[in-house]
Amino acid sequence: MKRSAFFISDGTGITAETLGHSLLSQFRSIKFEQITIPYVDTQEKAHAVVAQINKIAAQDGKAPIIFDTIVNQDIRTTIANCKGFMIDIFSTFLHPLEEELQTSSSYTVGQSHAIVDESSYKIRIDAVHYALDNDDGARTRNYHEADIILTGVSRCGKTPTCLYLALQFGLKAANYPLTEDDMDDLKLPQVLNENKSKLFGLTIDPNRLTAIRSERKADTKYASARQCEMEVRAALAIFNKTNIPYLDATSLSIEEISTRILAATGIGRRLQG
Amino acid sequence: MKRSAFFISDGTGITAETLGHSLLSQFRSIKFEQITIPYVDTQEKAHAVVAQINKIAAQDGKAPIIFDTIVNQDIRTTIANCKGFMIDIFSTFLHPLEEELQTSSSYTVGQSHAIVDESSYKIRIDAVHYALDNDDGARTRNYHEADIILTGVSRCGKTPTCLYLALQFGLKAANYPLTEDDMDDLKLPQVLNENKSKLFGLTIDPNRLTAIRSERKADTKYASARQCEMEVRAALAIFNKTNIPYLDATSLSIEEISTRILAATGIGRRLQG
Secondary structure, three states: OEEEEEEEOOOOOHHHHHHHHHHHOOOOOOEEEEEEEOOOOOHHHHHHHHHHHHHHHHHHOOOOEEEEOOOOHHHHHHHHOOOOEEEEHHHHHHHHHHHHHOOOOOOOOOHHHHOOOHHHHHHHHHHHHHHHHOHHHOOOOOHHHOOEEEEEOOOOOHHHHHHHHHHHHOOOEEEEEOOHHHHHHOOOOHHHHOOHHHEEEEEOOHHHHHHHHHHHOOOOOOOOHHHHHHHHHHHHHHHHHOOOOEEEOOOOOHHHHHHHHHHHHOOOOOOOO | OEEEEEEEOOOOOHHHHHHHHHHHOOOOOOEEEEEEEOOOOOHHHHHHHHHHHHHHHHHHOOOOEEEEOOOOHHHHHHHHOOOOEEEEHHHHHHHHHHHHHOOOOOOOOOHHHHOOOHHHHHHHHHHHHHHHHOHHHOOOOOHHHOOEEEEEOOOOOHHHHHHHHHHHHOOOEEEEEOOHHHHHHOOOOHHHHOOHHHEEEEEOOHHHHHHHHHHHOOOOOOOOHHHHHHHHHHHHHHHHHOOOOEEEOOOOOHHHHHHHHHHHHOOOOOOOO
16 A cells, blocks of 8 residues: 655754654555655745645545644645645644643744754764764774764774764764774774773674675675674674673664663763754 | 753654654743653663653652653553653554554554664665765765765865765765865866766855864964955855855754755655655
């Protein structure tokens, strides 16, 4: 079965998408054709959106599901006239919140993402540049500034996790790959030993690692099943021997790896949305 | 006025946080103390959360606001007994959706982020590595693979935007800084000329640029007001002269820059949440 779903906003559309994806993922028997339309901030755009929704509704023979976070009342009224099934996210929750908080909401266009707090912006950008500068063990002299240092074998997910931690939570995350030298003597490199309290390990299923590495460098020793197995086993031995907390990243998304690390370590966020 | 807010989930907590932040940002007169508790997936953890909420409720003298996306019914029942004001996100919307879609929802723990589709994972990781490898004009020979190439003066927001486009949308985004050489003759570098259809410019207020650069390299020519003004003016002249679409990034968040670029160019996402 196939249905269409729209995520519509007068801002970025991120809230409508995030909530919409979560809700739709609870209906696995249905395939959703998903369309995001952000910045619907004029009546002209709103009428164009209605026409698009109605066209899809006619094609599908079923009402598209509409998730909207439009704050402007007039634009929301226009959209509400479409032939879709409306999930009006803000109006559903803002009224009960207004009563509980005993105050009116400001209903400003795209407010959730529009206001750039300069200190938050700086925290975030600094964290991104920190992750870039301290990626892949390239530089270790700034580890004293790190909130966390990820370690593990090459291609187990360290780099994207560090970038996500930086962008989403403003954390300074470095990463250091364990290499064959470390594996020979099953010891932490000296620079990691000095920063042991900040270390967090990632491990991965050797077969998955083989597949990932083969995508990049097929038919090399680096991507071979034997090498991947040896490295993963050695990395695990090092984590266990040196009491480094670690996580199996095999079947986790970057969001899950990141949030599980925060939950496991108790490291606080530097940004709050 | 100060209130406490909790974002509680048996998964990552990202949906609860995203929606919660959007809703709370509509109440600007109130300062919210925000606490995220992900992976509440046992009764033991749920009871600990209730105790934590009740303690804060007693301290505040007001009910904390609880945004939850817990899928497990028993755990949700435990949490619902706390002394908080409950915004139960999933149950609010899943029932009407079940009726409209004429099917039951699967209510699986953390389903929205838990299922790692291997092809999506690969798209995402490849995009992140593409952004890293093609950051800051370091390499230009893979521009034929790019979905988009951002350009503009140093420190106008290109790098974090490319990484966000990669992580969030799976897009291959390169970036190329305009330097003084380009500014002397107000021409696009040859390598950009060859990929003109993929170019998108970012501009920034010169005063803001001066502040950003000064954080990094205070009292240098690079960070001087005069240099920043000259570079921004020259970059704008190049964008206008060569008909490159551009955006003023000064007061925009990374999410806004990214989603506005997609809206302006019509570039489609490679990932759908």
